[in-house]
Amino acid sequence: MTNVILDGSDMTRAITRIAHEIVERNKGAADVVLLGIPTRGFPIAERIASAIERIEGARPDTGSLDVTLYRDDLRMRPARALEPTSIPAGGVDDRVVILVDDVLFSGRTIRAALDAISDLGRPRAVQLAVMVDRGHRELPIRPDFVGKNLPTSVDEQVRVSVSEVDGTDEVTISGGTR
C-alpha cells in the first residue's frame, strides 16, 4: 500500500516556502551556502537556490556533501559507492551553511554531515532544511526548515522522488501496519 503524501506541485510550493523562510531568517542570502546531501538532497538544494534567486535576484552558492565516510552505522550494510562532494570555491568559513536532505529520520546522517563540515572549515552557522521530517530522532537534532512534517511509524517507508534522479516529483509512504 503506497500513499502519495506530496505531489509535484506540493513539493514546488514547499521549496518556495523554504526559500522564503531561509531569506527571512538570514536577512537575505548573501552568505548562504546550500549543501545538498546526495543523492536527493543535492537537486533539492539546487531548486531551493533557484527559488532564492527568484526572490533575491542572486543565486546562492550550492554544493554537494557526501557524508558516507563520516557515518557511524557503516557496518550495518555493505560498503557503498561514494557520491560526489563539491564545495563552492569560497569554502564554508564564516558563511551560513544550510544542509539540505530529503528525509530527516534518526538524525545520524546529519550528525555525520556536521562532522564532515567541521573538517571543511568553520561556518558562522549551520542550518538544516529537509523535505520531510518523519520523526523518530535518535540524536538531539531538529530541522530549521521543513517541507512537510509527517508522523510515521518506524516500520513505514518514506520516499522522496525528484525528477532529476527518479523522473518524477512526489513524496510517498508505504509499508507499516496502519
Place this chain on the structure above:
Amino acid sequence: MRHLLSAADLDAEAAILVLDTAAELAAVTDRSVKKLPTLRGRTVVNLFFEDSTRTRISFEMAAKRLSADVINFAAKGSSVSKGESLKDTALTLEAMGADAVVIRHHASGAPHRLATAGWIAGAVVNAGDGTHEHPTQALLDAFTLRRHLRGGTGGLDGLRVTIVGDVLHSRVARSNVLLLATLGADVTLVAPPTLLPTGVHEWPCRVSYDIDEALPSSDAVMMLRVQAERMHDAYFPSAREYSRAYGLDRDRLGALPDHAIVMHPGPMNRGMEISAEVADSDRAVMVEQVTNGVSVRMAVLYLLLGGSTGEK
C-alpha cells in the same frame, strides 16, 4: 568484495568503483582533510614477509587517514631462512582481532592461502606475492592513466599502454595486464623472449620483442625494474646489452607521442631500464603514482572494511 588477491578478482564495474572511490578520497585529501573517521575501531595489519618500505608506508598512510588502527608486523622468515610459519603468524593476527591483513610475501599465492585456509576471518589484501600479482599497484597505475589520459572518469577503452621489461618476474606486469585489459586498454608487453613467461601469448595483450616498434603508438609506457643480476642466470648477456635494446632513454622518449606519459612502479634502476634524464623529465609521473597509491589503497580498505563484512 571480500578480499583483494588478484586483479582478476575485479570486473570492469568493480574496478571502476575502486577508481571512482579513490578519486573521491583523493578530492577529500586535496581539501586538506587529513583524517577521516570512516574506519575508526577497525584494525589493519601490515604483514610484510619481504622488505618494501614504500608499499608498507603507502598502506599505512591509507589506513591511518581512514582512522584505522594500524599494526606493522614485519615477519621474519624469508625464502632462505625459515622463521615463524605463515600459519602461526596468521593465528596470532587472528587472536589480535585483525579486520584486514595486508600481506607482502615472497611466495606466490601466499595471500590466497591466507584468505582460504581458514586461519583468519578478516579481509586479505595482496600487497605483492612472489612473481604473481600486486593488484593495488595495478589499480594505482590505472588511476594515474585515467587521470592523465581519460579525464579521470570511466574506463580506459582503447588506451594504448606498453609495458617494458622483466615481465617474467614481475607481479606488477601480471596485475596490470589483467586490470588494464578489464578496463578496455590495449596492452603491449615488450621484453626479450627470455623474460616473458611461458604462455604469455594467451594473455589479454600483445607481445613484442621490439620497443622501438611499440613506442610511437603508445599513450603510456610503463618501465619495469630489471635486476642486473638476472644476467647471471643467462636471461640476457649483459646489463649494457639489455639497456641498449630495452632501456628508455632520451631518444626513445622522443619517439613517444607528445601526450604520452612515462610510468615506473619503483624502485628504479637508473641507467638500466630508464635513463636518469627520462626519469627526471616532465613526462614521468612516478611521484604522482606514489600519491595516487595512497588514494587507491584508501579506496580498497574502505570498500573491504567500510561496511558489513560480506558473508557474516
Place this chain on the structure above:
Amino acid sequence: MSHEATAPETVVLRGARPYGEDQVDIVVRDGVIAELAPPGTGSAAVVVDADGLVALPGLVDLHTHLREPGREDAETVETGSRAAALGGYTAVFAMANTLPVADTAGVVEQVWRLGQEAGLVDVFPVGAVTVGLGGTQLAELGAMAGSAARVRVFSDDGKCVHDAVLMRRALEYVKAFDGVIAQHAQEPRLTEDAQMNEGVLSGVLGLTGWPAVAEESVIARDVLLAHHVGSRLHVCHVSTAGSVDIIRWAKARGIEVTAEVTPHHLLLTEDLVRSYDPVYKVNPPLRTSADVEALWEGLADGTIDVVATDHAPHALEDKDCEWGAAAFGMLGLQTALSVVVQTMLLTGRLDWRGVADRMSVAPARIGRAHGHGAGVQRGATASIVLVDPEATWVVDPEGLASKSRNSPYRGMELPAQVRHVLRAGRITVRDGELAS
C-alpha cells in the same frame, strides 16, 4: 618367509569372481590356492563371504615412501603397511630417501625387518643408487643386493641420477644381480625452484615452471643409455605425453624399458593448483588434461607397464603452509585401486585382468617380488585382494590409516572398495578392516 611360520588354516573365499569373471569358491590351503571350486561347494573352518567380489592377485606397489627411518612423524613402516593392506596391497617397494638414506645393507635390512614385523605386506626396500642420494658416488649396490633384504630395485627417487656416466655405470653394474635402476627423471638445472607444470597456468600463477622437457630429456637419454649397455631401465612416475611417446618409441626398438604412472597423474590436472593448496603440490607436478589422456592411452596399450602410487606422506606442518614452502607429495596407497577403476576400468580402457597386470603382475615382475603377482589360479601363492566393484566411498583423509593426511582426493567420491585381503594365505584385511 616369516609368514610361513604361522601357517594359516584352510580358507574358502565363497562366491568370488576372479578378474570379474565367473563366480567360484577359492580354496586356500597352506598359503597356496588349492582349488577354484564351483560356487558354494568349498568348505573350511574359515569361510569368507566374497559373493560377487572381484578377486585379483594382491597388489604390488613399486613406489612407496614409508619415511622410516627418519621421519616417523609422517609415516612408519607399520602405518604405511596398514595403509597398503587396506588399499589391497600385499607388497610394497619402499623408496630409499629416508634419514639415513637406504644406501647400505644395514639400512635396507632394517626396513625389511620392520616390514616383516608389521606383518601386513612384504616391504621390499629400494636401495639408493648413489651414496646419500648425492649423485656422485655409487652406493654399495652389491651389498644391498646380497643382504637379507635381497634388493633388486635401485633408485635415487626424489633426486635424479643426472650424471650420464654415473647412470651408465649403475645400469651396467646391477646386471650382475638382475637389478634394475628406477630413474626419477628430472633434469635438475631445468627445474631449479620449479613449483608446478610449466605452461600458461604457471605463467598466470607466477609459480616457477617445471617444463615437460626436463622429464623427457632425461628419459630420452636413459633409454639410449640402457640400449647402449643392454640393461633394464625403469622410469618412475611418467607424467607427460612426450615421455609416453619416447617410451613407446624405445619399446618399439626393443629397448628393455619399463615405466610407471601414478594414480594422481591419471586423475588430476594442474588446474587444481589455482587454489594454491599445497595438497596438490607433487613431484613430478600435475600436468595438463592432454598429458593425462596420453597417460591413459599409454597405460592401456602397455607402453606404461605399471601403476605405482608414489605414496608420499607428509607431516601437517609441511603442507599447512604457503605453496612455495610446502613439501612435494601425496598419499596414494588407500586410493590407488579406486582411482584406477575410475579412470581405466569404468571407462573401458582396461578390464580387470588389465588392472591386475598393471597393479600386481607387472610390478612384481619388474621388482622381482617372488610370490607376488602370481595370479588367481590353482597353485599360485594365495595373495589375493577381493574388491567390491559396485561400492562407492567418499575419501576422508582423517579415516585413512596413514599417519599423514595429505590426500588430494578429500571429499571425492570414488568407486570400488577393498573388502578382504589375503597375503600368502593369511587374512590381513577382512570386511574393509585390518584383521587383528
